[in-house]
Amino acid sequence: MPNQPILDHLWIIPLLPLLGAAVNGFFGLKWPNKIVNTVALSSTGLSFACALEAVREFVTYVAPSGQIFRKEFFDWIVAGNFRAGFDLQMDQLTVVMVLVVTGVGFLIHIYSTGYMAHEGGYYRFFAYLNLFMFFMLILVLAANYVLLFVGWEGVGLASYLLIGFYFLRKSASDAGKKAFIVNRIGDFGFMLGMFLLFRTFHTLDFHDLFDQITKQNWPHEAWGAFGMMTIACLLLFMGACGKSAQLPLYVWLPDAMEGPTPVSALIHAATMVTAGVYVVARSHILFEHSETALVVVGTIGCATAFFAATIGLVQTDIKKVLAYSTVSQLGYMFLACGVGAFGAGIFHLMTHAFFKALLFLAAGSVIHAIGGEQDMRHMGGLRKKIKYTFGTMFIATLAIAGIPPLAAFFSKDSILLQAFRREGGWHPLYFIGLLTALLTAFYMFRLVFLTFWGQPRYDEHHVHVHESPWSMLGPLVVLAVLSVIGGWAAAPALWGGKDYFSEFLAPVFGSGEAAAAVDEAAAHNLEWTLAVVAVVTALIGIFVAYWLYVRQPKKPEDLARSMQPAYKTLLNKYYVDELYAAAIVRPLVWLSENILWKVVDVEAIDGTVNGIAHGATAIGDTVRHTQSGNTRSYAVWVVVGALAIIFIIFWPALHAFVAPAQAAVTK
Amino acid sequence: MVPTQYYLILSAILFGLGAVAFVVKRNIITIFMSIELMLNAVNLAFVAFSQSMPDLPHGHKLDGQVFVLFVIVVAAAEAAVGLGIIILTARNRRSLNIERVDLLKL
């Protein structure tokens, strides 16, 4: 066994942020920002370093032998034949996730030191952020569903805390609650899924579980068949929908923008929301065994992508736009998973983490620059004033729009490719995806144009725009670089080379998608055509945006007026929130008020408790007369008690002692 | 050799007398003393049993006597605290008659 210090002590990676959180949370209140920074940054930075080292060790020692690293640290729950240990594992998928989480997380920590500098509750913020890091790492490193669920819930908690960071603002705290509750619905499904899995396989450990399935080659469930596997997958996917804001549970994510921008960047763009995708990819073996589940995943992903994109068209709040774009990008990832291209999904997850984090951070920088303004209608013409922010954000926008050779081009392209290649009625998904790409390019550039081009629409006397400090710009630059080169691992595929990324992930997902390639030449042409098509669509989108928002800035209003109802619908996000309110929330409230509260709680529960109390009082009233308060009467009672006890103890002896006498009497 | 039963019966009688005193006496201090009497009776039983035990290794024979020592210690502690309480009661109630101490009811 070659020495692999970190890999053998994998727990260090999640523990460091936890320590940071604890230290800051308990002692940070009195400390100056410097110390809090030191703690938070050092903890995350160290854990990033450890992650790098761990990955190095994994790649050098473990990966070549074609197996995964897996270690049980201690038993957490052991009940009967059920065991949930604190087991961590590391395989290629984990590698990607861990690097993304720690890396991007670290960058965002740095950024936050600048962004939050003037906020209250500084230490609280970093404590929460570190806490989030801890749970996220647990989530990605977990070697069984139970531990994964711990991380899953933990990140939910962290996100709740951070969305409600400005808890004095009602909207913020409401958003936090909303996120929490909506996630609960998903988690409900997730847990059911876990139970079902355990009931069937008697283990929740990834390794054993998947082994069982592959070894005793579990029957593939065809389209429309609702076998156990399908149900399990759907339940798991329900959880994923909650976490990753897919239809119909996406509603919390836009509101989550109430949190500080770094939070939106880290949690609600880069890492947490992708947990759903991660889970689906992690349990791809299950999904591959159920056609139905795959179809559902793909369709929902695709639908979400399109749906969110359409809403994104008309949003005016810069962060809201990004939020909806996040939702739609997540849709892409699920689409990828749906078509069985898990590798592509993860690939897009990674690139998306880069550019979307970058977008958010840049947006944050913009907001920071013009003093907290988030409405794009009050921006404009910032191009000159904040060069670096602009530059980085522009790169990110190009990236998300899918312009080669930037990251998202490759990832999105591969997703669409796989979607197209997939046999059996998947083409609609491909086309919707393409359309979504168009929309994406459009609204992203709408955002950029509205923000950076045209005349300033804020009053320049009060707001004086200033570039952000380097603590914020640094991460921007780094992320910009990443979102440029992030995708090149897959680039050679276009030139007949091989897709290194999916190569790397192959041990996890198997080379399923590679096998799908029929014959090399045809595949090649297909790839090129699709790539060109994608790029062209993107360009069209960009051009339209340019035409509408730079050439004739008046045009959009006319358009909006001309197609009033559609516009209104989009502006109000298809009235989904209202729908939920009417369909679910209000009935629930009514139920709890009139049944649960007025009947069950007051009548039944309180009634019982008070009844018991009254009964006790009544009995006491009758019995209390024995309590004369006279000590000697108590003494007498004591004697009686002693008598009784001795009598009971010695009864057999006494019986033997008395029996002969009785016998004598009876004679 | 005095048979052990004799000691046991004696201790039973003493205990009973202690109990009687415990219920019939009216002076708090005397009642307290009757408790001591009962303890003594128990000690007697302890010692009697211990000397009637066969002499095993690990000195099982003497466990009874050790217990007596413990009982005595506890009795001493009890006397200290109990008499303190009695002094307080006497101060507050101006009487040592147990019937005057009837605040134990609700």
Added chain:
Amino acid sequence: MNSVTTFLTQDGGFWVLTFIKIALLLFIVLTVNAYLTWFERKVVALMQSRVGPHRVGPHGLLQPAADGLKFLFKEDAMPGGVDKFVYLLAPFLALTLALASLAVIPFGPNPLPFKFFGHQVDLFISNPDIGLLVLFSITALGVYGIALAGWASNSKYPLLGGLRSSAQMVSYELSMTMSVVGVLLMANSFSLTDIIQKQSGTIAGILPAWNIISFRGGFFQIVGFLCFFISAIAETNRVPFDLPEAESELVAGFHTEYSSFKFAMFFIAEYTSMITVSSLCAILFFGGWNSLFPATWTVTHYLPSAILIPFGLWVIADGLKYETVFGKLILPGLGAAIAGIGALLLAGIWIAPLHDVNEYIQGPFWLLGKIFFFLFFYVWARGTLPRFRYDQLMNIGWKLLLPVSIANVIVTAAFVLFRSAP
């Protein structure tokens, strides 16, 4: 062989012997008590440059007798409204316990050379293995005499005196017991004879191996001795700890209401307990009957005669000064007797049996000498020291003596452990 002798040769003889011994001891002790009072008054008088008793007999030697008669013939008044039973019980209790404690003190190493109907005659009434514990039990009970006396007198001052004394005795009993534990550790026994035997021999060839200076098998007990002696003085309610009978505050303390013989009982009890304590000091810390000199210095065996002969001669000379019959006859006779005894012992050099006798009395001689020394110490203290205030008394008892003696126990235990370690 008649029935009496048979009875006596059976263990009935043992009872008789014991009875005789008790009677003898009582007689001696009571006499010694009586003359102790005389001695005390004389010494204190000398210290205060007075003459002291000198009317009744030469040097007031008959004073004790006179006092005794007075005690006997005075009216025995009993104050009204006393609790008769307890009032009478108290002095008996005090005296009995005081005398009883003498029963376990061994006065000599080996039994008398002759047998009493086949029963060996030891120089103690009984020598239980837990002698010291017995002593302490008796002293523990000694409180009642005083406390009950104080309570039964149905009078303020005695009550206060009784309360004080019981509190005082209970407090000092603690430190007294504690201070002895060191000796017990070194002797590893409760038996007084064992304790004495452990102290026989010499250290460094010349010094006596007495607990007070000896490191043998432990640690020297000088601290223990001081604690013991101080608390013993307090235990016996003697100056400077005689608060129970602090005249200035409490008239005469617990025995204010006692007159004539009942008072005498308390008196005798006090002096007897003085003797007991002195002998305990001698036994526990000063080697009991072990000689001050190494056994090899046979010369020192004639120390008794060296003291007796001159003393006797002086008595003769002194007696001749008087015109009274007493002076002319009795004192010289007494002196002659003393000197004669001394001479006989001295004659042991040449005459074997006398030599044995001389050897035999070495033990008792040394023990009695030490006891006498401590009795003198008592008197000395009375002559010199002022009385403590009550709070000072309690402070000394609880805050000084007890901790110190406990520390002494710990140190000694450590040393004993260290010594016994292989």
Added chain:
Amino acid sequence: MSPELIVFFLLAALSVIGALSLILQKHPIHSALSLIVVMVSLAGLYLLMGAEFVAAVQIIVYGGAIMVLFVFVIMLLNAGKEEHTDFSKLAKFGGLPLALALTGLLAAAMIHNGASVSNNATPDALASTTKISMLLFSTFVYPFELTSFLILVAIMGALVLAQREKKA
């Protein structure tokens, strides 16, 4: 009738008489004295059983400390004879028979179960003392330490209880 039996019966009679007089005496001091008698005679019984150490401790602690404390308190509070009150009935007609029943029951049980135990006393005083101390510091060392702690607590409790309330 061996001398041991004689001594036993003497001491037993003494103790029973003491216990009785504890009940019959009206004055607390007399009760205390009779209790002391009981304790001393019990100590004698222990000696008879060869438990010399326990006997000594019984006298020193019970006789010399605890009972002194009682007497002391009685004297301090100047307790008088106990007066009769209406509540005595309950005790007399309720408690007395019960207590006597208790005695009988106990005695019966003791006799019956005691029949099994045989008396093989080996009076070996000093050895037993040594053994007791061995036991105390080996087998029973935790209880021993606990009792020391208990005493500490008791001391503090007594102090707190008995101190005269501060005149603020």
